[in-house]
Amino acid sequence: MSANRLLLIIEDDVAFARTLARSFERRGYTVLLAASQDEASVMLEQHTPGYAVVDLKLNGNTSGLACVQMLHKRDPAMLIVVLTGFASITTAVEAIKLGACQYLAKPSNSDDIEAAFGHIAGAAEIELSNRSTSIKTLEWERIHEVLVATDFNISETARRLGMHRRTLARKLEKQRVK
Structure with a gap:
């Protein structure tokens, strides 16, 4: 089978995976x-x-970072896009280090993903923001970093962050990203 238009989707949400697959099949991918x-x-x-x-x-x-690492080891030329509903700077950096060409936050569609496949090189022309990162954004990134480190165990994450479990649960509910 030709690697030219062969796409592997590693996604545990069956409905989303099927929808994404159908969309890419309409674009000529296998x-x-x-x-x-x-x-x-x-x-x-x-x-x-x-x-x-x-x-x-x-x-x-x-x-999915382990999958990215496995795929990149198997074929360094493979174009890998990471999709996530739990975006953070830490996981984005690690995904790129492990071999992903792009990192996209959900919701992303096949247009976004196909554009990411085509945008491999960095762009020095990207406009830099004068706005500094907010405390809330920094807090959310730290919470997510600890969540990843604890395999999404909320009790352990709350303990490591020094906050009550219910407080953490409320913060996660407010910042729900899916």
């Missing part, structure tokens, strides 16, 4: 679906995709 790193690894034994879309948080609190 799509393979996997819900976990193990499923993706099995598919890679028979196929060599040129493109991959990886969800950052898979079932069982498995990190």
Whole structure:
């Protein structure tokens, strides 16, 4: 099978994965679906995709970053886009270090993803913002960083941040990103 338009989607949300697959099939891609790193690894034994879309948080609190690392080791030329509903600077940097070409926050559609495949090189022309990062944004990024470190265990995250579990739960409810 030609790697030219072969796309591997690693996403545990079955409905979203199917919708994304249909959209890419209409664009001329052949799509393979996997819900976990193990499923993706099995598919890679028979196929060599040129493109991959990886969800950052898979079932069982498995990190999609391990999938990115596996895919990049298998084929450094593969264009990998990470999708997440839990965006943070830390995970974006790690995804790029591990081999992703782009990192997109959900909701993203096939237009956004295909554009990300085409935008591999950095752009020095990006306008820099004069606005400094707010305390709320910094707090949210720190909470998310600790959540990732604790495999999304809210009690352990609250303990490490030195806050009550219910306080953390309220903050997470206000900042829900999906």
